[in-house]
Amino acid sequence: xxxxxxxxxxxxxxxxxxxxxxxxxxxxxxxxxxxxxxxxxxxxxxxxxxxxxxxxxxxxxxxxxxxxxxxxxxxxxxxxxxxxxxxxxxxxxxxxxxxxxxxxxxxxxxxxxxxxxxxxxxxxxxxxxxxxxxxxxxxxxxxxxxxxxxxxxxxxxxxxxxxxxxxxxxxxxxxxxxxxxxxxxxxxxxxxxxxxxxxxxxxxxxxxxxxxxxxxxxxxxxxxxxxxxxxxxxxxxxxxxxxxxxxxxxxxxxxxxxxxxxxxxxxxxxxxxxxxxxxxxxxxxxxxxxxxxxxxxxxxxxxxxxxxxxxxxxxxxx
Amino acid sequence: xxxxxxxxxxxxxxxxxxxxxxxxxxxxxxxxxxxxxxxxxxxxxxxxxxxxxxxxxxxxxxxxxxxxxxxxxxxxxxxxxxxxxxxxxxxxxxxxxxxxxxxxxxxxxxxxxxxxxxxxxxxxxxxxxxxxxxxxxxxxxxxxxxxxxxxxxxxxxxxxxxxxxxxxxxxxxxxxxxxxxxxxxxxxxxxxxxxxxxxxxxxxxxxxxxxxxxxxxxxxxxxxxxxxxxxxxxxxxxxxxxxxxxxxxxxxxxxxxxxxxxxxxxxxxxxx
Numbered sequence: 001x002x003x004x005x006x007x008x009x010x011x012x013x014x015x016x017x018x019x020x021x022x023x024x025x026x027x028x029x030x031x032x033x034x035x036x037x038x039x040x041x042x043x044x045x046x047x048x049x050x051x052x053x054x055x056x057x058x059x060x061x062x063x064x065x066x067x068x069x070x071x072x073x074x075x076x077x078x079x080x081x082x083x084x085x086x087x088x089x090x091x092x093x094x095x096x097x098x099x100x101x102x103x104x105x106x107x108x109x110x111x112x113x114x115x116x117x118x119x120x121x122x123x124x125x126x127x128x129x130x131x132x133x134x135x136x137x138x139x140x141x142x143x144x145x146x147x148x149x150x151x152x153x154x155x156x157x158x159x160x161x162x163x164x165x166x167x168x169x170x171x172x173x174x175x176x177x178x179x180x181x182x183x184x185x186x187x188x189x190x191x192x193x194x195x196x197x198x199x200x201x202x203x204x205x206x207x208x209x210x211x212x213x214x215x216x217x218x219x220x221x222x223x224x225x226x227x228x229x230x231x232x233x234x235x236x237x238x239x240x241x242x243x244x245x246x247x248x249x250x251x252x253x254x255x256x257x258x259x260x261x262x263x264x265x266x267x268x269x270x271x272x273x274x275x276x277x278x279x280x281x282x283x284x285x286x287x288x289x290x291x292x293x294x295x296x297x298x299x300x301x302x303x304x305x306x307x308x309x310x311x312x313x314x315x316x317x318x
Numbered sequence: 319x320x321x322x323x324x325x326x327x328x329x330x331x332x333x334x335x336x337x338x339x340x341x342x343x344x345x346x347x348x349x350x351x352x353x354x355x356x357x358x359x360x361x362x363x364x365x366x367x368x369x370x371x372x373x374x375x376x377x378x379x380x381x382x383x384x385x386x387x388x389x390x391x392x393x394x395x396x397x398x399x400x401x402x403x404x405x406x407x408x409x410x411x412x413x414x415x416x417x418x419x420x421x422x423x424x425x426x427x428x429x430x431x432x433x434x435x436x437x438x439x440x441x442x443x444x445x446x447x448x449x450x451x452x453x454x455x456x457x458x459x460x461x462x463x464x465x466x467x468x469x470x471x472x473x474x475x476x477x478x479x480x481x482x483x484x485x486x487x488x489x490x491x492x493x494x495x496x497x498x499x500x501x502x503x504x505x506x507x508x509x510x511x512x513x514x515x516x517x518x519x520x521x522x523x524x525x526x527x528x529x530x531x532x533x534x535x536x537x538x539x540x541x542x543x544x545x546x547x548x549x550x551x552x553x554x555x556x557x558x559x560x561x562x563x564x565x566x567x568x569x570x571x572x573x574x575x576x577x578x579x580x581x582x583x584x585x586x587x588x589x590x
Binding site: 029030031032033034035036037038040041042044045046047048049050051052053055056058059064066070108111112115123126129130131132133135136137138139140143144145146147148150152153154155157158185189193217242245246248249252253267270271274275280283284287288290291294295298 | 330344417425442494581
């Protein structure tokens with residue numbers, strides 16, 4: 001790979017009629033790179049992302065136990081997962097957790113982001129601290145909370161007046177609560193950042209005009225800030241939905257899908273099927289279903305919101 | 319604008335500070351106290367012992383090795399991204415060929431592919447290629463999954479270079495290659511540092527590919543080390559948290575010295 005890049009193909013610009021001339025006679029034509037410049041990265045990406053994506057579709061019609069060669073089995077994997085109660089349940093759990101993520105994190109991060117956008121000094125200092133959870137890997141965050149919420153040595157064991165028997169991982173409702181809370185703890189700062197950038201980009205004139213009209217702080221928030229954040233709300237919601245549908249580490253480390261299969265969401269079930277049950281065909285089918293679902297939901301959000309007709313998709317990225 | 323302070327928002331922000339700060343405080347405090355002290359007093363109590371055993375203990379259980387492995391993965395991933403993405407972004411921004419715009423579409427589409435979706439075939443392909451349980455097998459897919467976001471970030475930065483500069487260089491008879499090295503690369507340093515931080519974070523914090531594509535201790539990366547530590551010695555909470563703190567030290571250092579690039583890199587992480 002190293003050699004490919006240092007020498008871009010000499011045929012880089014075969015179609016250009018007017019050539020650059022050392023004496024400067026055809027200077028109006030600026031030499032442009034040909035598509036050869038894009039080839040090494042594209043080949044690399046195709047090999048390690050596009051090929052596997054196609055392979056996941058193919059594998060979902062095959063049976064493979066991790067050894068030997070995969071065999072074609074038609075719709076078998078699909079009918080099996082469609083009849084699997086754990087799978088059906090996992091879809092509902094995934095949707096529930098995704099919805100909880102959106103419902104909890106959206107208002108929180110809008111409020112925090114708009115607040116952090118103010119240029120007061122204390123706000124700058126506090127937002128620097130808010131930001132820290134984002135620096136930790138999902139693994140570290142999950143391990144940290146698993147330790148803090150440990151049924152025997154964690155916080156709940158010391159605060160039984162609040163947490164009952166202290167075992168938050170023992171019941172479905174509290175286990176789901178823990179997953180939603182930990183995701184919110186980890187990802188709210190990211191969405192806060194998005195809203196902070198977007199809120200700073202709102203023209204101050206709008207607020208000055210509203211002030212003259214006598215609009216108070218809350219009216220300004222609902223009539224200026226929120227509508228102006230529309231693009232960012234959609235960007236951030238798509239991120240939340242895709243992130244929610246593919247949540248994996250949090251479940252693996254915090255609940256192992258338990259108690260029983262009460263928090264076995266689809267991405268975790270795929271991992272279990274493939275890498276614990278050695279049923280790679282079914283795993284591939286679940287994976288494909290996840291990609292399709294994430295894409296469809298994102299497209300619906302984009303269509304419903306009219307986002308595709310707006311100009312900037314990087315709004316809010318400061 | 320002068321206004322009276324917003325007390326309600328202030329109170330809310332302090333509540334969030336508490337929610338973010340308490341776990342971080344408990345984590346730091348726990349790593350500096352003995353295991354007995356922690357078990358006895360509970361997580362939020364005031365420590366009455368001081369020890370660095372939790373950190374040395376992490377190194378004794380192999381974290382030095384995992385650190386090194388993670389560093390190798392990170393450096394190689396960043397290297398691959400720096401080697402392959404700038405020419406790609408240059409072509410995306412400057413080339414007029416139809417193939418290039420198709421390629422750009424392909425990468426935009428690639429933004430939507432989650433790593434979870436491809437781990438099953440990835441395991442198959444990497445095993446077939448003989449790279450299972452080999453750091454190279456982790457490096458290659460991790461780098462590939464950094465490409466779409468990096469290409470988007472970098473082509474954005476390159477688009478800001480004014481066309482007059484290209485024309486001026488063309489006057490001197492510059493080839494696309496010379497423009498790339500003398501104009502585009504120097505002027506997109508901001509974008510380059512963002513993609514470095516972005517891909518380094520992806521590699522440093524990556525978990526899924528190592529989980530599925532490696533198994534032995536000699537190829538273990540730090541996130542996997544944390545996971546194993548947790549499943550094997552879950553009761554030794556101060557020791558476990560010591561390892562967590564160690565795993566985030568390099569990222570914190572970057573935070574101190576390259577805050578802006580880090581923030582932008584993180585926004586990229588969210589885009590995954």
